[in-house]
Amino acid sequence: MSKDTLPGLTLCNNAVLRRATRKLGQFYDDVVAPSGLKATQQGLLYQIHIGDEPAMGAIAAALVMDLSALGHTLKPLIRDGYVETFTDPDDRRIKRVRLTPQGSVKLDEAMKLWRVAQQRFEDMVGKEQAAMLRAALDDIAALDFGIPPAAP
Amino acid sequence: MSKDTLPGLTLCNNAVLRRATRKLGQFYDDVVAPSGLKATQQGLLYQIHIGDEPAMGAIAAALVMDLSALGHTLKPLIRDGYVETFTDPDDRRIKRVRLTPQGSVKLDEAMKLWRVAQQRFEDMVGKEQAAMLRAALDDIAALDFGIPPAAP
DNA sequence: CGCAAACAGTGGCATATGCCACTAATTGAA
DNA sequence: TTCAATTAGTGGCATATGCCACTGTTTGCG
Numbered sequence: 001m002s003k004d005t006l007p008g009l010t011l012c013n014n015a016v017l018r019r020a021t022r023k024l025g026q027f028y029d030d031v032v033a034p035s036g037l038k039a040t041q042q043g044l045l046y047q048i049h050i051g052d053e054p055a056m057g058a059i060a061a062a063l064v065m066d067l068s069a070l071g072h073t074l075k076p077l078i079r080d081g082y083v084e085t086f087t088d089p090d091d092r093r094i095k096r097v098r099l100t101p102q103g104s105v106k107l108d109e110a111m112k113l114w115r116v117a118q119q120r121f122e123d124m125v126g127k128e129q130a131a132m133l134r135a136a137l138d139d140i141a142a143l144d145f146g147i148p149p150a151a152p
Numbered sequence: 153m154s155k156d157t158l159p160g161l162t163l164c165n166n167a168v169l170r171r172a173t174r175k176l177g178q179f180y181d182d183v184v185a186p187s188g189l190k191a192t193q194q195g196l197l198y199q200i201h202i203g204d205e206p207a208m209g210a211i212a213a214a215l216v217m218d219l220s221a222l223g224h225t226l227k228p229l230i231r232d233g234y235v236e237t238f239t240d241p242d243d244r245r246i247k248r249v250r251l252t253p254q255g256s257v258k259l260d261e262a263m264k265l266w267r268v269a270q271q272r273f274e275d276m277v278g279k280e281q282a283a284m285l286r287a288a289l290d291d292i293a294a295l296d297f298g299i300p301p302a303a304p
Numbered sequence: 305c306g307c308a309a310a311c312a313g314t315g316g317c318a319t320a321t322g323c324c325a326c327t328a329a330t331t332g333a334a
Numbered sequence: 335t336t337c338a339a340t341t342a343g344t345g346g347c348a349t350a351t352g353c354c355a356c357t358g359t360t361t362g363c364g
Contacts, residue, residue, distance in 0.1 A: 010286065013274075057311085091359075114164070133288050134162065220343080
């Protein structure tokens, strides 16, 4: 064999997960790139699309992502005119997000490419295997690791 | 049900993978935090540790990570004195990496915490399930998506 | 009503990652 | 030997993510 570079960390669930994410991320990024979007951005636009002018907090929760991280990630999309935000009139703490017309067009464009990536990936690992993997990963994302704060 | 916030992107292999990575990353980070390291840094130190003064390229390959990204990630560890680099005398293009004494100590400290995280995680999802998941993720990291360049 | 606690975001700072252009070293011919 | 092609890293720029400290809003008492 010629590609057993360094074995090792293959035991850390977190490390292995990150490694796979880098690899798959590069693949989806490559395929979606012609649209000018990163795979993460395409996913975010999609998440916004399927929501009904979702609040930032709702999006962050759905993506299991830090609220401030979402805010940062949203900036380039706002700057490029794909997304816009507005304060919820019923609760001015809440800021809702929606796609602009250009954003919708861009999402359509990216989704076409995404389907190609998705298909290619599933052709390689098998549709069932992919579904099982997603289920397992969904479970992880839904795990409830203990209580960070204290219980007074 | 009360927590079905937004469904959706659960079909994109890449998005689901990233989401799980964020979640698990936060968990491992939290547990390893007392050492002052991020889980990614602990993993990187470990990778260096198990290698024999590995070259940067070898580490990057093992982690399926961009070489420049590795360089960037290494900087804070070098700055904090946990890692040092040196040019390979037989090929001065190559820069090798090794842990400093403090780096070894710090890694030991972090590994103790890592074991706790690893154990807690496997207690939750099951040792077998975790092993299967790692295997599946390893396969993904090893996938060979077509040829980016052309074949002249 | 009035104010403290809880909630939703923002901004700043730091790490994690990638891509690209560029430099330094080697290698492989001609 | 000499020079083009290849290899290994670096630096700059941009996105991806997190945590923390703060600000503006609401909500819930007393």
